[in-house]
Amino acid sequence: MKLLSWLLFTILGVALSVEAGAQPSPKAQPEAAQLQLCLAEAADYSPVYPTQVFPSGTTHEVGAVVRLGKEESYRTMVATWTAVDVGAAAPPNPVIRKINMEMSKKDRAAVHMRSGGGPFPPGKYRLGVTADGKPWRSVEFSVVSLQAPDVKQPTDLLPLTPGIVWQYAFEQRFAPGVRPSISAGMKLDPDGSLRATLTRTAARTDEAGMHIETRRNNALVEEEWWRITEKGLVVTQLKSGGEVAKFDPPALIWPWPLKTPQEWSYVSPDQSFKQRWRMWGPLPVKGPAGESPGYVVLMEQPSPPISVSVERQYIPGIGMVRELIIQARNGAMLTRWENMLTAKPEGSK
Numbered sequence: 001m002k003l004l005s006w007l008l009f010t011i012l013g014v015a016l017s018v019e020a021g022a023q024p025s026p027k028a029q030p031e032a033a034q035l036q037l038c039l040a041e042a043a044d045y046s047p048v049y050p051t052q053v054f055p056s057g058t059t060h061e062v063g064a065v066v067r068l069g070k071e072e073s074y075r076t077m078v079a080t081w082t083a084v085d086v087g088a089a090a091p092p093n094p095v096i097r098k099i100n101m102e103m104s105k106k107d108r109a110a111v112h113m114r115s116g117g118g119p120f121p122p123g124k125y126r127l128g129v130t131a132d133g134k135p136w137r138s139v140e141f142s143v144v145s146l147q148a149p150d151v152k153q154p155t156d157l158l159p160l161t162p163g164i165v166w167q168y169a170f171e172q173r174f175a176p177g178v179r180p181s182i183s184a185g186m187k188l189d190p191d192g193s194l195r196a197t198l199t200r201t202a203a204r205t206d207e208a209g210m211h212i213e214t215r216r217n218n219a220l221v222e223e224e225w226w227r228i229t230e231k232g233l234v235v236t237q238l239k240s241g242g243e244v245a246k247f248d249p250p251a252l253i254w255p256w257p258l259k260t261p262q263e264w265s266y267v268s269p270d271q272s273f274k275q276r277w278r279m280w281g282p283l284p285v286k287g288p289a290g291e292s293p294g295y296v297v298l299m300e301q302p303s304p305p306i307s308v309s310v311e312r313q314y315i316p317g318i319g320m321v322r323e324l325i326i327q328a329r330n331g332a333m334l335t336r337w338e339n340m341l342t343a344k345p346e347g348s349k
Contacts, residue, residue, distance in 0.1 A: 086123030
């Protein structure tokens with residue numbers, strides 16, 4: 001299967017090549033030391049939905065990413081998770097778990113704390129990290145009740161009627177040594193990034209579902225067919241670069257019911273690739289009009305040494321408000337592109 005579904009390595013006509021001898025690496029783009037709590041890690045070990053507040057009742061796992069500073073180097077780091085104050089669920093300050101991280105020749109890592117049974121009880125927690133036996137960084141977080149969106153049926157997920165247009169600000173950045181093959185009508189900005197206006201239009205309905213046209217600077221780059229079913233939002237087929245891929249059974253984008261956390265997978269018909277999908281929420285999600293209760297969906301597609309992650313944030317009744325796609329080699333970013341919804345969908349109520 002030549003088309004890797006709607007998540008191609010050559011997304012929206014921007015193909016990539018790496019210059020001979022160039023090996024993009026984490027050291028090529030040094031950052032300050034970082035300990036960031038999050039839902040998960042992206043393909044380049046950047047945090048997926050950075051936060052210090054997690055929803056009660058649905059949080060079974062908390063993640064964090066570790067990024068060393070430019071001059072830092074350690075053999076071993078230890079992550080210690082502590083329940084500072086969880087009320088009657090436990091006495092103050094018990095250590096929940098300690099996790100060793102081998103860091104030789106590494107400048108980044110991810111660590112996860114999973115509950116042994118149900119969701120973590122509401123309260124305050126702390127993650128402390130030592131490096132070669134000495135204190136390094138610590139961060140506190142909380143598990144609290146968060147507002148849930150008013151979603152009673154699958155059609156509440158997003159407006160999907162002919163004429164609706166979602167408009168996004170598109171930006172793509174590239175690692176040193178990566179040369180993009182730019183489609184006609186596009187050019188790199190002086191900082192080396194690619195920027196454009198991207199629109200997704202619900203054009204019409206046919207036997208395959210709602211025909212979605214994706215345009216970048218008004219040039220048609222991709223077509224999809226979506227359908228809302230009792231299982232959620234699915235894609236039935238995709239047309240890109242003159243090729244049409246049909247998904248039988250349809251591929252799930254956003255599941256129903258909205259039980260979280262939730263996980264599912266997709267395997268290509270020819271078994272050439274596999275995708276892992278996860279969803280979290282309800283969480284505060286930023287849209288054009290500010291924050292609203294929403295959901296975060298993460299797709300991961302490993303194909304060593306290349307991997308791709310796609311983080312999508314949704315607000316029910318609006319649809320996707322943010323999309324962050326990262327392609328990495330051995331954990332080092334090759335390219336990073338982002339779509340940010342700029343206004344309420346045209347044609348929605």
